[in-house]
Amino acid sequence: MGEGEILDEQISSLAAPFVFFVVIAFQFATKRLQDLKKGASKTDKEMQLRGEIKQLLKEAATYSQPSTFAQAAKLRRMAAAKEKELANYQAHLTQEVKQSYDLYLKVIFITKVLIHIVLALWFWSSPVASVSQHLVQPFGRLLSGKIWGSTATVSRLGSYPG
Structure with a gap:
């Protein structure tokens, strides 16, 4: 056996694990991005709005007397306005996150297709069985x-x- 043949055998023996790890890495990257897209983390503003809504509703609940009904109603209306603001903010945030992750998923998909084509062409003449x-x-x-x-x-x- 010549030195060139030994080098070819070493390269071909490392090719299968290399291909395996490349394909697995792309699969994990795609899965991770899809998981992040589904459950985007809560922002500080969202948590602040939730806290304000909870506080307003708690204050409104303390006003249970007929003489304080107007104050309680005002606090409930403020809480409802904050809930509407929170819903709008969440919708905007969800749309932004979806668009950014969609771009990354498209790039990963195109890269994955190109890598699979390159690997298929690279190993086209190699026997598989x-x-x-x-x-x-x-x-x-x-x-x-x-x-x-x-x-x-x-x-x-x-x-x-x-």
Whole structure:
């Protein structure tokens, strides 16, 4: 064996784990972005608005006398206005987050497709399976992949020695 053949064998033996880890990395990246897209973290403004709403409703609940009904109603209206503001803010934030993650997901998808094409072209001539000669005796020519090619491939499978 020459030094070039040993180097080729070492590279080909490292190729399978490399391909595996590249594909797994893209899968994890896609999954992580989809999870982040679904559950965007709560911002400080959102938490502040929730706290203000809770405080206003708590204050409104303390005014239970008929003489303080107007104050309680005013606090409830303020809380309702804050809830509407919170809903608008959440809708705007959700739309922003969705657009940014959609862009990242599209970039990852395009990159993933290109990587798969490059890997398919890189390993196009590499055999993916080895089948015993007696199992493919009648179907060797169909299974060889080079139906109209050289007879060396066909005879290697053992169906049509030539």
